[in-house]
Amino acid sequence: xxxxxxxxxxxxxxxxxxxxxxxxxxxxxxxxxxxxxxxxxxxxxxxxxxxxxxxxxxxxxxxxxxxxxxxxxxxxxxxxxxxxxxxxxxxxxxxxxxxxxxxxxxxxxxxxxxxxxxxxxxxxxxxxxxxxxxxxxxxxxxxxxxxxxxxxxxxxxxxxxxxxxxxxxxxxx
Numbered sequence: 001x002x003x004x005x006x007x008x009x010x011x012x013x014x015x016x017x018x019x020x021x022x023x024x025x026x027x028x029x030x031x032x033x034x035x036x037x038x039x040x041x042x043x044x045x046x047x048x049x050x051x052x053x054x055x056x057x058x059x060x061x062x063x064x065x066x067x068x069x070x071x072x073x074x075x076x077x078x079x080x081x082x083x084x085x086x087x088x089x090x091x092x093x094x095x096x097x098x099x100x101x102x103x104x105x106x107x108x109x110x111x112x113x114x115x116x117x118x119x120x121x122x123x124x125x126x127x128x129x130x131x132x133x134x135x136x137x138x139x140x141x142x143x144x145x146x147x148x149x150x151x152x153x154x155x156x157x158x159x160x161x162x163x164x165x166x167x168x169x170x171x172x173x
Contacts, residue, residue, distance in 0.1 A: 022051035022092070032063035034102035038120045046121045049152050050128035053092035057131065059124065060099050067101030080104050083123040085130035098127040114161070118153075122161040125152050 024047055028040040038046075043059050062070070067080030074084065080101045089095035100123055109119040126149055136142035150160045 022048070022053040022055055022094075024048055024051055024054070025056040027058040029058065029060040031066060032061055032102045034061075034063055034106065036106070036116050037061050037102055038117060038124075042117065042121070043124060046124040046156065047128050049156055050125040050132075051094075052132060053094060055092070055094035055096075055128075055131065057094075057128065058097040060097065061102050062099050064101065064103050067099065067104060070099050082108055083127045085127045087131055090131075090133055094131050096131040098124065098131070100124065100127070118158045118161070121156060121158050122149065122153055125149050 024044070026040075026044050026047055028043055030037065038061075047055075047057055047059065064080045067084075068078065070084055071081050072078045074086070075081075080103070082101055082104045084099040086097040086099070087094075088097070100120065105119055105123060106116055108114075109116040112119070126145075129145060129148065134141070134145045134148070136145045146162055150162065153159070153161060
């Protein structure tokens, strides 16, 4: 009798772990020699964690020149930024591109005293949420998006990206 109870308690945990998220058709492009950069395997894990429906996503890791050109041409801002999201379809299955500027991501991680891969994970999740229609222009939307990012990153084993450096697990250098 005790064995049956133990088995029945284990089953819901297994089902919960198998909860289906969106399926992704992922293309990864490396257009920079900057290092460190995330592996395709890590990018896939981060994209899948943030998806709520099926999607086709291209993630392109770029250098400063391309990052600046993309930001200038599509947003009218003449500087390289950390992540840009280009939405091709804003309904499931979602379709879009993310451009992550490697030198900017690395610089920001150092300035914010964060692990570089944790920052890449955060920006990837952030970009995928934008792909699905999340915005942060209004305070209420920003708060909701930040909470979702923090929850997703926590599930991936990363600290709160909005925490102070001492809370983030790295000491100032």
